[in-house]
Amino acid sequence: MHPQTAVRSDPIRRPAVPVRSASLAWDGAIDTEVLDQTMQLMGAMMGYPRNSEIFGENEPADYLYKVVSGSVRTYKILNDGRRQIGGFYLPGDIFGLEFADEHTLSAEAIADAKILVIKRSTLNALAGRDASVARQLFALTGRELGRVQDRIMLLIKSAQERVASFLLEMAARVSGGNSIELPMSRQDIADYLGLTIETVSRTLTSLECSATIEVPSSRRIVLRNRLALSRMNG
Amino acid sequence: MHPQTAVRSDPIRRPAVPVRSASLAWDGAIDTEVLDQTMQLMGAMMGYPRNSEIFGENEPADYLYKVVSGSVRTYKILNDGRRQIGGFYLPGDIFGLEFADEHTLSAEAIADAKILVIKRSTLNALAGRDASVARQLFALTGRELGRVQDRIMLLIKSAQERVASFLLEMAARVSGGNSIELPMSRQDIADYLGLTIETVSRTLTSLECSATIEVPSSRRIVLRNRLALSRMNG
DNA sequence: CGACCATTTGATATGGATCAAGCGATGTGG
DNA sequence: CCACATCGCTTGATCCATATCAAATGGTCG
Numbered sequence: 321m322h323p324q325t326a327v328r329s330d331p332i333r334r335p336a337v338p339v340r341s342a343s344l345a346w347d348g349a350i351d352t353e354v355l356d357q358t359m360q361l362m363g364a365m366m367g368y369p370r371n372s373e374i375f376g377e378n379e380p381a382d383y384l385y386k387v388v389s390g391s392v393r394t395y396k397i398l399n400d401g402r403r404q405i406g407g408f409y410l411p412g413d414i415f416g417l418e419f420a421d422e423h424t425l426s427a428e429a430i431a432d433a434k435i436l437v438i439k440r441s442t443l444n445a446l447a448g449r450d451a452s453v454a455r456q457l458f459a460l461t462g463r464e465l466g467r468v469q470d471r472i473m474l475l476i477k478s479a480q481e482r483v484a485s486f487l488l489e490m491a492a493r494v495s496g497g498n499s500i501e502l503p504m505s506r507q508d509i510a511d512y513l514g515l516t517i518e519t520v521s522r523t524l525t526s527l528e529c530s531a532t533i534e535v536p537s538s539r540r541i542v543l544r545n546r547l548a549l550s551r552m553n554g
Numbered sequence: 555m556h557p558q559t560a561v562r563s564d565p566i567r568r569p570a571v572p573v574r575s576a577s578l579a580w581d582g583a584i585d586t587e588v589l590d591q592t593m594q595l596m597g598a599m600m601g602y603p604r605n606s607e608i609f610g611e612n613e614p615a616d617y618l619y620k621v622v623s624g625s626v627r628t629y630k631i632l633n634d635g636r637r638q639i640g641g642f643y644l645p646g647d648i649f650g651l652e653f654a655d656e657h658t659l660s661a662e663a664i665a666d667a668k669i670l671v672i673k674r675s676t677l678n679a680l681a682g683r684d685a686s687v688a689r690q691l692f693a694l695t696g697r698e699l700g701r702v703q704d705r706i707m708l709l710i711k712s713a714q715e716r717v718a719s720f721l722l723e724m725a726a727r728v729s730g731g732n733s734i735e736l737p738m739s740r741q742d743i744a745d746y747l748g749l750t751i752e753t754v755s756r757t758l759t760s761l762e763c764s765a766t767i768e769v770p771s772s773r774r775i776v777l778r779n780r781l782a783l784s785r786m787n788g
Numbered sequence: 789c790g791a792c793c794a795t796t797t798g799a800t801a802t803g804g805a806t807c808a809a810g811c812g813a814t815g816t817g818g
Numbered sequence: 819c820c821a822c823a824t825c826g827c828t829t830g831a832t833c834c835a836t837a838t839c840a841a842a843t844g845g846t847c848g
Contacts, residue, residue, distance in 0.1 A: 739826070739827090740826075740827065740828095741826085741827095751826090751827080751828095752827095752828080752829085755827060755828055755829085756828080756829080758828095759828070759829085772826075772827060772828095
């Protein structure tokens with residue numbers, strides 16, 4: 321299933337916008353407003369069923385994607401068969417930004433997902449005319465870089481620290497207060513954190529025993545003691 | 555020691571350049587030619603003795619740096635005292651590109667280093683006028699992102715795989731054929747790979763026993779069997 | 789109900805960390 | 819020029835966190 325085959329309302333030409341000459345600031349405040357609008361107007365809405373592939377490693381990276389509903393994982397299968405998850409993308413998140421011609425990771429829907437898809441070439445051309453689009457693409461990349469760097473710090477820590485960080489990260493992103501509804505399986509979490517599913521499970525159990533969290537159902541986790549989790553963090 | 559105190563030849567104003575309207579392509583071929591020229595013309599050359607700090611975590615990120623000679627490590631000290639090295643930068647490499655107002659890592663000279671320093675605001679303004687500068691900054695970021703993502707794949711692998719990958723990476727970057735002169739200590743390597751110094755040492759010894767590498771002196775390593783190293787890679 | 793899949797729990801193995809000692813290069817002072 | 823201190827690296831012995839192997843439990847759907 322590929323974007324070019326999408327049935328959608330005709331692309332609406334973005335109304336001629338004066339070329340903004342704002343500098344390509346690589347600083348601070350990230351709002352992706354203009355980018356979001358652009359994707360709304362010029363993108364195609366696609367549906368991907370649970371576990372379906374959105375793009376595969378080594379396929380040409382011709383599109384940029386924005387999660388509207390559902391969630392997405394990017395991953396890579398290593399030659400020994402292990403799977404490393406590159407990241408999770410929740411509603412509102414943008415993924416598929418690549419700097420080579422081909423994707424270096426594959427992407428799959430974790431749950432049935434609606435995804436806004438826009439041609440890279442379209443966005444690319446637009447970025448040339450509208451500096452705010454360029455700036456937002458740049459900011460997006462910077463944010464992604466920051467996230468990945470944080471992951472590196474994570475991956476040298478203990479299992480408890482990794483799980484604690486993961487929970488705090490998720491709590492911040494899904495933001496339902498202290499109660500998190502996890503879209504992904506234990507295996508996904510394990511492959512994200514570089515642990516085994518058993519270790520993730522045991523660690524959660526242990527956090528539950530110490531009254532740091534509650535696990536009313538396997539996909540739902542309630543943070544009872546954020547401070548304790550933060551202290552584990554590093 | 556801070557860039558503003560540098561003694562240097564007066565900054566030469568870059569000759570007025572027509573605003574290039576090339577699009578902000580986020581694809582392919584990375585040459586940093588224009589960026590390099592700009593830094594040559596408008597940057598200040600600074601000297602940093604071995605082990606001196608270039609910038610510290612949480613300091614304002616007001617400059618971009620390019621290694622002319624010597625080499626640099628970026629790192630972060632975790633709350634348990636461990637040090638994680640973010641990256642090594644060799645002559646020709648650019649570092650210090652941040653997306654927050656403050657540095658998230660510290661940087662130190664590994665060996666006496668000459669470094670070209672340019673104000674972020676200068677470059678920023680220039681990027682607004684010259685799309686090729688903007689494009690190169692963007693490409694640079696993309697390359698950094700790629701590198702960091704590769705590190706993540708590395709950090710879930712075995713000690714042998716990590717060391718093998720490190721050697722291949724270094725061989726590609728210092729590029730003296732099969733003979734590598736390492737600028738960094740075993741401790742640096744260990745902190746880069748998320749291992750202990752003992753494990754790094756043992757792994758090198760083991761690779762030497764299997765005739766995969768030679769270690770004529772502790773800082774010099776000769777790759778005898780690249781294929782074997784690649785196979786360990788993943 | 790029964791099959792299936794995800795998750796948890798239990799028992800054991802192991803890779804790399806930790807603790808400790810030895811070695812070799814480099815530099816310093818007598 | 820040589821004894822000696824220092825520092826970075828290697829080697830050895832042991833320990834422990836997490837992986838691995840195996841089984842039990844629980845939840846979901848036909």
